[in-house]
Amino acid sequence: MVKNKVYVLDSSGIIGGFFSKKFANFTTSQVINEIKDLKSEIFLQSALENGHITIKEPAPQDSKQVKRVITESGDILRLSDVDKQVIALALTIKRDGMDPIVVTDDYSIQNVLKIIGISYRSVLTKGIENIVGWIKICKGCKKKYPSNNSLTECEICGSPIYRKRIKKIE
Numbered sequence: 001m002v003k004n005k006v007y008v009l010d011s012s013g014i015i016g017g018f019f020s021k022k023f024a025n026f027t028t029s030q031v032i033n034e035i036k037d038l039k040s041e042i043f044l045q046s047a048l049e050n051g052h053i054t055i056k057e058p059a060p061q062d063s064k065q066v067k068r069v070i071t072e073s074g075d076i077l078r079l080s081d082v083d084k085q086v087i088a089l090a091l092t093i094k095r096d097g098m099d100p101i102v103v104t105d106d107y108s109i110q111n112v113l114k115i116i117g118i119s120y121r122s123v124l125t126k127g128i129e130n131i132v133g134w135i136k137i138c139k140g141c142k143k144k145y146p147s148n149n150s151l152t153e154c155e156i157c158g159s160p161i162y163r164k165r166i167k168k169i170e
């Protein structure tokens, strides 16, 4: 089964004017409250009215899981409540059977997403690479892809590709 790709936007995504026209875009109410500049507010208002961006809140169990992960990884001190909500929303969406990609320029958020195996992309800056080693593997034929490969389906057999953590090669 091929999953539906959806984007999860944090405030840097919205301020950067990012949303996908092809796939659904989600954000949380706390992110909306964080948007203060007029240009971003106008962009956001029209995206909400046109149904390009949908507001969704994370499930409580996913907020709890995020708290566990960031306590262990040490990212807890660098993440705001809004950041945690965005990460938890991505987990909720994944549990709903979709394939979330978080749009964020925040390196701490990106690091936590790497740990929990959720994809992300940057709006303005280039994302961090290789904090942990990752590889992508096809669920069907087990073909390996580099971790920065953007394919979500295998080019050989069409099965979903998943990310696997590997020991980093120095």
Ligand SMILES: [Zn+2]
Pocket: 138, 139, 140, 141, 142, 143, 154, 155, 156, 157, 158, 159
């Ligand atoms: Zn394959």
